[in-house]
Amino acid sequence: MSQLKVRVVSRSTLKRLPLYLHLLESLADQGLQNVSCTQIAEKFDFDPTQVRKDLEATGEVGTARIGFRTVSLIVKIKEFLGWNNAHDAFLVGAGNMGKALLGYKDFDRYGLNIVAAFDKDTRKVGSRIFNREVLPLVKLPNLAKRMHINIGIVTVPAEYAQEVVDLMVVAGIKAIWNFAPAPLKIPEGVILENARLTQSLAVLTNNLTKVLGDDGKDLEKN
Amino acid sequence: MSQLKVRVVSRSTLKRLPLYLHLLESLADQGLQNVSCTQIAEKFDFDPTQVRKDLEATGEVGTARIGFRTVSLIVKIKEFLGWNNAHDAFLVGAGNMGKALLGYKDFDRYGLNIVAAFDKDTRKVGSRIFNREVLPLVKLPNLAKRMHINIGIVTVPAEYAQEVVDLMVVAGIKAIWNFAPAPLKIPEGVILENARLTQSLAVLTNNLTKVLGDDGKDLEKN
Numbered sequence: 001m002s003q004l005k006v007r008v009v010s011r012s013t014l015k016r017l018p019l020y021l022h023l024l025e026s027l028a029d030q031g032l033q034n035v036s037c038t039q040i041a042e043k044f045d046f047d048p049t050q051v052r053k054d055l056e057a058t059g060e061v062g063t064a065r066i067g068f069r070t071v072s073l074i075v076k077i078k079e080f081l082g083w084n085n086a087h088d089a090f091l092v093g094a095g096n097m098g099k100a101l102l103g104y105k106d107f108d109r110y111g112l113n114i115v116a117a118f119d120k121d122t123r124k125v126g127s128r129i130f131n132r133e134v135l136p137l138v139k140l141p142n143l144a145k146r147m148h149i150n151i152g153i154v155t156v157p158a159e160y161a162q163e164v165v166d167l168m169v170v171a172g173i174k175a176i177w178n179f180a181p182a183p184l185k186i187p188e189g190v191i192l193e194n195a196r197l198t199q200s201l202a203v204l205t206n207n208l209t210k211v212l213g214d215d216g217k218d219l220e221k222n
Numbered sequence: 223m224s225q226l227k228v229r230v231v232s233r234s235t236l237k238r239l240p241l242y243l244h245l246l247e248s249l250a251d252q253g254l255q256n257v258s259c260t261q262i263a264e265k266f267d268f269d270p271t272q273v274r275k276d277l278e279a280t281g282e283v284g285t286a287r288i289g290f291r292t293v294s295l296i297v298k299i300k301e302f303l304g305w306n307n308a309h310d311a312f313l314v315g316a317g318n319m320g321k322a323l324l325g326y327k328d329f330d331r332y333g334l335n336i337v338a339a340f341d342k343d344t345r346k347v348g349s350r351i352f353n354r355e356v357l358p359l360v361k362l363p364n365l366a367k368r369m370h371i372n373i374g375i376v377t378v379p380a381e382y383a384q385e386v387v388d389l390m391v392v393a394g395i396k397a398i399w400n401f402a403p404a405p406l407k408i409p410e411g412v413i414l415e416n417a418r419l420t421q422s423l424a425v426l427t428n429n430l431t432k433v434l435g436d437d438g439k440d441l442e443k444n
Contacts, residue, residue, distance in 0.1 A: 014428055015421040022380055022403050022420075044405045081424045082431030100322025110423055150430060158244055175430040177423065181244050183266045191433065193426035197417060198244075199237040201332055201399065202303045204415035206236055208372060208397040209304030211413065 009057045014081075016054050018110075019044060021077045028070045036067030083111035090149050090173070092164045093156035094119040094127075094134045097179050101153060102130045114153065116143065120160075137167070144171035151175045158182035165192075231279045236303075238276050240332075241266060243299045250292045258289030305333035312366055312395070314386045315377035316341040316349075316356045319401050323375060324352045336375065338365065342382075359389070366393035373397045380404035387414075 023043055027035055037055065041048040055068065060076040062068040078084045086108065091098055094117050101107070102114055117129060120137040127134050135143070143149070152168035154161055154176060161180035168176060175191040178184055181198045245265055249257055259277065263270040277290065282298040284290040300306045308330065313320055316339050323329070324336055339351055342359040349356050357365070365371070374390035376383055376398060383402035390398060397413040400406055403420045 011425060014425050015418065018403060018420045018424045019405055023405065026381065045407075080428065082427035083424075087427060087430065096322050096325035096327075099325075100318050103318035103321075105318075106420075107423075110420060111427055112423060150434065151426070159248065174433055175426050177426050181240060183241055183245065185267075189433075191426060191429045193422055193429070195419060195422045196237065198240045198328075198332060200415055200417045201329075201334060202240045202305075203233060203236050204373070204397050204399050204413060205304035205309060205333055206302065207413045207415070208309065211396055211411075212372065 009054075013054045013057055016044075016046070016050075017058070017077050017081055020051070020055065021074065021081075021083075024070055024074050024077070028074060032070055034067045035070050035073070037062070039067070078111075081111070083109070086111050086113045087151050088113050088115045088147060088149050089151035089153055089177075090114070090116050090118060090140060090144060090168075091153040091155060092118045092137065092140065092168070093154065093160075093180075094121075094124045094129060095155060095157075098153075098155035099129050101155060101179075102132060112151070115147070115149070137164075140167055141171040144168070144173055149173060151177065154178045154180050156180055231276075235276045235279055238266075238268070238272075239280070239299050239303055242273070242277065243296065243303075243305075246292055246296050246299070250296060254292055256289045257292050257295070259284070261289070300333075303333070305331070308333050308335045309373050310335050310337045310369060310371050311373035311375055311399075312336070312338055312340060312362060312371050312390075313375040313377060314340045314359065314362065314390070315379075315382075315402075316343075316346045316351060317377060317379075320375075320377035321351050323377060323401075324354060334373070337369070337371070359386075362389055363393040366390070366395055371395060373399065376400045376402050378402055 020040060023040060024035065037048045037051040041051045058076040058080040060068060060073050089112055091101060091114050098117060102117060117132050117134045118137045118140050119125060119134050124134050125136045150173060152173040154164050156164050158180045161178065161182040162184055165176055165184050165186060169187060169190055177193050177195060179195045179197065184192060186192045242262060245262060246257065259270045259273040263273045280298040280302040282290060282295050311334055313323060313336050320339060324339060339354050339356045340359045340362050341347060341356050346356050347358045372395060374395040376386050378386050380402045383400065383404040384406055387398055387406050387408060391409060391412055398408065399415050399417060401417045401419065406414060408414045
């Protein structure tokens with residue numbers, strides 16, 4: 001593990017790295033051995049200097065005029081994002097969003113392995129969703145400790161989110177990926193990342209309202 | 223429509239407003255008639271001055287010592303976010319993420335009404351998902367124009383995202399909510415909002431790697 005040095009980078013860099021990774025994987029599939037910052041920058045309309053800085057944060061070093069070795073850069077980005085090792089995760093809330101995440105095949109490429117789902121609704125308990133059994137929520141703490149689960153995914157309605165998170169924290173879960181549109185309190189040392197779906201929707205519809213407001217077309221429709 | 227004045231605010235303000243809205247709705251359900259910036263700020267660990275600035279962006283004005291009228295503030299935030307009118311949307315990509323969004327009941331509270339789903343996979347076409355028929359992708363342009371659809375939701379794999387977006391743009395769709403982890407190019411005047419699920423996951427797993435890297439526990443497991 002000594003070669004794994006995780007540098008601290010900005011959240012914006014972290015959010016651009018997966019974009020580069022997807023692109024690089026498709027370039028590698030096409031047989032491209034080397035890739036330059038300029039090539040990557042063009043695809044995203046980013047500044048090449050920005051791309052270089054982002055990529056160098058992973059520890060990979062490019063060569064003048066040749067650029068980066070595609071495959072090697074893919075490995076470095078994955079290591080950097082923590083996507084080279086699979087992290088086992090528990091998901092709580094077997095509703096529609098929970099089902100979608102359980103069925104999302106690409107997560108294994110991102111080092112996320114959802115090993116079990118939990119729900120407190122007894123009608124859901126015992127059913128199977130994409131090959132994972134839905135377990136009763138009360139079983140989470142013991143199982144999480146026994147299986148050394150580090151990631152908890154919250155896909156319950158907003159009003160239940162805090163109690164689920166509290167349970168996860170007690171169970172020793174260190175990182176929480178929250179899909180509920182609720183303010184959550186977590187103790188220091190626990191990582192909380194909000195998927196922010198409704199916030200993303202808010203940006204979209206607010207912008208759309210501004211555009212439509214100008215000609216008023218859609219507003220009159222309703 | 224003349225009373226609808228949309229001010230330009232920062233993306234961060236836009237992303238906090240849905241959080242306030244969820245809180246206010248639950249406070250209104252509990253019968254709370256007035257609410258102060260301080261009360262809201264405490265729930266989220268935000269700065270009260272920030273909360274006041276965010277809320278005033280919606281055009282609602284509070285009263286000294288009393289605060290805001292809860293119900294009236296809810297209405298103003300919804301108007302501001304464009305969630306007071308339902309926007310009809312088309313979704314393309316009837317895979318797991320598409321199904322999850324089709325089944326997500328809360329969208330109608332956020333002014334989003336997914337009226338139809340499309341897929342180019344002929345095995346999916348004709349099936350029904352949460353009461354919407356899956357239509358062949360080729361039908362999208364005509365239907366979008368005829369029904370004056372403004373929002374397109376993209377839940378196809380990354381490699382098909384650009385062609386779907388191009389089709390939506392031709393069809394007159396003005397705002398695109400993208401769930402595919404792909405760089406997308408859109409013409410000026412069209413709104414693109416990325417849901418950024420994998421980017422959110424990247425922040426989570428990178429932070430977790432940093433935490434775990436210190437004691438190395440989980441890294442050795444794999």
